[in-house]
Amino acid sequence: xxxxxxxxxxxxxxxxYGMLAFIxxxxxxxxxxxxxxxxxxxGGDERVxxxxxxxxxxxxxxxxxxxxxxxxxxxxxx
Amino acid sequence: MTDDPAQSNAPSAQVxxxxxxxxxxxxxxxxxxxxxxxxxDPEQITRxxxxxxxxxxxxxxRDFPIDWPQDHYVARRDFAKFLCLTSLAFAAxxxxxxxxxxxxxxxxxxxxxxxxxxxxxxxGGTLVFRYPxxxxxxxxxxxxxxxxxxxxxxxxxxxxxxxPDPAKGVIRCPCHEGLFDLNTGRNIAGPPPRPLPxxxxxxxxxxxxxxxxxxxxx
Numbered sequence: 001x002x003x004x005x006x007x008x009x010x011x012x013x014x015x016x017y018g019m020l021a022f023i024x025x026x027x028x029x030x031x032x033x034x035x036x037x038x039x040x041x042x043g044g045d046e047r048v049x050x051x052x053x054x055x056x057x058x059x060x061x062x063x064x065x066x067x068x069x070x071x072x073x074x075x076x077x078x
Numbered sequence: 079m080t081d082d083p084a085q086s087n088a089p090s091a092q093v094x095x096x097x098x099x100x101x102x103x104x105x106x107x108x109x110x111x112x113x114x115x116x117x118x119d120p121e122q123i124t125r126x127x128x129x130x131x132x133x134x135x136x137x138x139x140r141d142f143p144i145d146w147p148q149d150h151y152v153a154r155r156d157f158a159k160f161l162c163l164t165s166l167a168f169a170a171x172x173x174x175x176x177x178x179x180x181x182x183x184x185x186x187x188x189x190x191x192x193x194x195x196x197x198x199x200x201x202g203g204t205l206v207f208r209y210p211x212x213x214x215x216x217x218x219x220x221x222x223x224x225x226x227x228x229x230x231x232x233x234x235x236x237x238x239x240x241x242p243d244p245a246k247g248v249i250r251c252p253c254h255e256g257l258f259d260l261n262t263g264r265n266i267a268g269p270p271p272r273p274l275p276x277x278x279x280x281x282x283x284x285x286x287x288x289x290x291x292x293x294x295x296x
Contacts, residue, residue: 009121013151016158023161030168034175041175042234043272044293049179053172060169067162070155 012073019066026059033059124148187290193218193228193279194286202244206231209277209288216277217242217249218286221260228277228288229263235270249274263294272296 007015037052122132123145132140141156143149188210199205205218215231219242229249231239238253242260249258256268263274278290 009147009151013147013154016151016154020154020158020161023158023165027161027165027168030165030172034168034171037172037175039271040295041179042293043295044275045295046179049172049176053169053176056169056172060165063162063165067159070158074155 007073015073016070019070023063023066026063030056030059122148188288190287190289192285193288195284196220196281196286197284199226199286204242204244207288210291215239216288218277218279219244219260226279226281226286227261227263228279229258229274230277230291232274233270234265234272234274235268240274264296 033052033056037049040046040048040052124132124143126132126135126139132143141152143152191209193207193209193216194205199218199220201220201223203220207216207218208214209216216228217231217240218226218228220226221244229240233240233251233253233256235251235254235256238251240249240251240256240258242249244260247260248266249260249263250256251258251268251270254269256270257266258264258270258274259266263276265271265273273294273296276292276294277288278292280287280289
């Protein structure tokens with residue numbers, strides 16, 4: 001029989017550390033995408049604009065999923 | 079009270095209702111009602127002045143805990159939330175660039191505009207003109223008898239006004255010592271990330287016309 005025990009604060013802090021690592025990587029990737037896309041747009045190269053926007057939105061959705069899990073972690077009945 | 083076990087189940091020996099009330103959670107009256115469900119989270123070291131548990135405290139008190147373990151947790155959790163907000167801003171920026179690009183197409187091709195005359199521009203001479211808009215400064219340089227080059231005057235680094243130096247064959251940005259090649263407009267030194275946008279020109283008789291803008295990444 002499995003037991004779903006709520007995480008202790010120490011465990012939740014560890015989970016948040018792991019999420020932070022993922023979120024940081026994704027946000028840095030988005031920053032790089034934004035700078036590269038802006039450079040391409042100002043240089044007249046239009047091919048990359050919408051694919052880069054799609055990639056950035058995908059990163060945002062991943063981050064939103066992690067944020068949702070964070071809220072879920074917070075509001076689990078202890 | 080009798081010590082005889084046989085008489086302990088007698089109606090007269092039943093538990094006092096005041097002690098067995100729902101408020102006492104069915105305990106016998108000798109144990110505190112909260113013995114098995116303490117009102118405070120055992121992980122919460124901080125005790126609020128009003129004595130209520132932390133989850134019933136105002137938001138500001140929960141956001142600024144006093145004890146270190148909770149402070150570490152809250153700080154990292156809020157940083158993660160802030161990064162997600164940053165992620166949203168970056169994605170919005172990407173979409174904004176996309177709409178700017180649509181708007182640029184919507185405006186159409188720049189107009190053809192007369193910018194000067196050949197006779198007024200000696201070899202090695204330069205001319206500043208505005209094209210395609212009234213705030214878009216450009217430079218025209220006559221590098222040889224039959225050769226004219228024209229570029230946007232805004233440096234591709236931080237939009238400082240660039241200065242042509244026909245004697246050295248370069249265009250220099252005085253702000254951060256960026257250098258562009260005069261013949262091609264390519265960035266050859268310093269921080270500028272892209273070549274200068276080239277202005278297409280055509281000569282009709284003695285008159286010089288600007289006909290378009292060519293933006294380049296390399």
